[in-house]
Amino acid sequence: xxxxxxxxxxxxxxxxxxxxxxxxxxxxxxxxxxxxxxxxxxxxxxxxxxxxxxxxxxxxxxxxxxxxxxxxxxxxxxxxxxxxxxxxxxxxxxxxxxxxxxxxxxxxxxxxxxxxxxxxxxxxxxxxxxxxxxxxxxxxxxxxxxxxxxxxxxxxxxxxxxxxxxxxxxxxxxxxxxxxxxxxxxxxxxxxxxxxxxxxxxxxxxxxxxxxxxxxxxxxxxxxxxxxxxxxxxxxxxxxxxxxxxxxxxxxxxxxxxxxxxxxxxxxxxxxxxxxxxxxxxxxxxxxxxxxxxxxxxxxxxxxxxxxxxxxxxxxxxxxxxxxxxxxxxxxxxxxxxxxxxxxxxxxxxxxxxxxxxxxxxxxxxxxxxxxxxxxxxxxxxxxxxxxxxxxxxxxxxxxx
Numbered sequence: 001x002x003x004x005x006x007x008x009x010x011x012x013x014x015x016x017x018x019x020x021x022x023x024x025x026x027x028x029x030x031x032x033x034x035x036x037x038x039x040x041x042x043x044x045x046x047x048x049x050x051x052x053x054x055x056x057x058x059x060x061x062x063x064x065x066x067x068x069x070x071x072x073x074x075x076x077x078x079x080x081x082x083x084x085x086x087x088x089x090x091x092x093x094x095x096x097x098x099x100x101x102x103x104x105x106x107x108x109x110x111x112x113x114x115x116x117x118x119x120x121x122x123x124x125x126x127x128x129x130x131x132x133x134x135x136x137x138x139x140x141x142x143x144x145x146x147x148x149x150x151x152x153x154x155x156x157x158x159x160x161x162x163x164x165x166x167x168x169x170x171x172x173x174x175x176x177x178x179x180x181x182x183x184x185x186x187x188x189x190x191x192x193x194x195x196x197x198x199x200x201x202x203x204x205x206x207x208x209x210x211x212x213x214x215x216x217x218x219x220x221x222x223x224x225x226x227x228x229x230x231x232x233x234x235x236x237x238x239x240x241x242x243x244x245x246x247x248x249x250x251x252x253x254x255x256x257x258x259x260x261x262x263x264x265x266x267x268x269x270x271x272x273x274x275x276x277x278x279x280x281x282x283x284x285x286x287x288x289x290x291x292x293x294x295x296x297x298x299x300x301x302x303x304x305x306x307x308x309x310x311x312x313x314x315x316x317x318x319x320x321x322x323x324x325x326x327x328x329x330x331x332x333x334x335x336x337x338x339x340x341x342x343x344x345x346x347x348x349x350x351x352x353x354x355x356x357x358x359x360x361x362x363x364x365x366x367x368x369x370x371x372x373x374x375x376x377x378x379x380x381x382x383x384x385x386x387x388x389x390x391x392x393x394x395x396x397x398x399x400x401x
Contacts, residue, residue: 301365
């Protein structure tokens with residue numbers, strides 16, 4: 001009976017905190033703020049919680065909830081993500097380290113300044129279990145924060161024994177430890193015999209590699225002018241405003257290089273834990289951000305599609321492209337949408353050259369289009385059509401329409 005009363009009170013308090021309202025009751029600033037972030041949003045319903053407005057939305061076919069202040073400032077959005085849609089590294093980390101736990105909440109979270117991440121709430125299995133915690137992963141599937149219980153592994157088990165070290169003086173075990181120390185001393189005395197081997201392990205190979213890589217780069221520059229053709233540019237050639245906005249959005253970056261394509265400037269750099277690219281307009285506006293994904297650890301829906309579609313393949317390139325929301329708003333006619341891009345390599349019978357397939361996926365990981373590159377048979381040279389790509393049926397029908 002007490003359990004039923006407690007459950008009733010919890011549900012009652014939740015209803016009091018979250019008050020459903022009609023769209024007519026939502027301030028104009030709030031509506032404008034939501035449309036600024038999601039130009040093509042579909043709003044199912046509205047709620048107000050502790051003064052802030054929550055919109056139950058659907059964006060690119062994905063349902064979620066966005067929080068906005070009364071003055072129209074967007075605070076963030078949460079989109080439920082099924083376990084099958086999580087990056088494989090996140091699922092592996094959870095099952096490897098939290099046996100006996102279950103995932104109660106898994107979400108994709110979007111916050112201002114492109115602070116996007118995956119959020120998991122876990123709880124120990126069983127009735128009336130209070131042991132729980134939160135795990136936060138970046139878009140590449142790397143753990144960045146945890147409030148979950150400490151992981152107990154074989155490496156951490158010796159720490160428990162260390163707690164009893166203060167009592168070892170009263171134990172005869174200490175004698176065996178002395179023997180171990182004596183044995184270790186004998187091993188130390190024997191080590192000088194191996195000393196002549198140490199000169200063989202010299203740190204000289206590393207400088208040789210770096211020198212070779214440098215000479216390789218210089219050689220490429222001398223042999224070709226590819227960098228000039230592709231629009232590669234030095235930092236001094238990048239407009240000051242572009243560099244200023246870049247430094248503000250991506251502080252403490254490493255290995256930054258710039259190139260110019262058409263009128264835009266593209267920076268390639270290492271930020272936090274990923275290699276990334278950022279495209280800027282000449283006036284400093286951020287156009288898009290590209291995250292270079294680990295080919296062995298791609299977004300789960302992409303991996304599921306590849307497994308079903310192809311028997312044997314190797315992912316050679318994987319990227320996630322996010323367009324800046326302000327830029328999307330400035331140019332709605334371009335219909336810029338976030339997407340994933342993947343290239344896979346496949347062996348072809350009768351050819352030493354592998355086939356490279358190019359695939360585009362939408363923002364939630366659904367296949368958009370495919371370009372299947374195919375190689376000519378070494379024995380036949382009758383492929384003069386000039387069309388080196390094959391599109392899937394869905395994409396072909398969309399183009400013909």
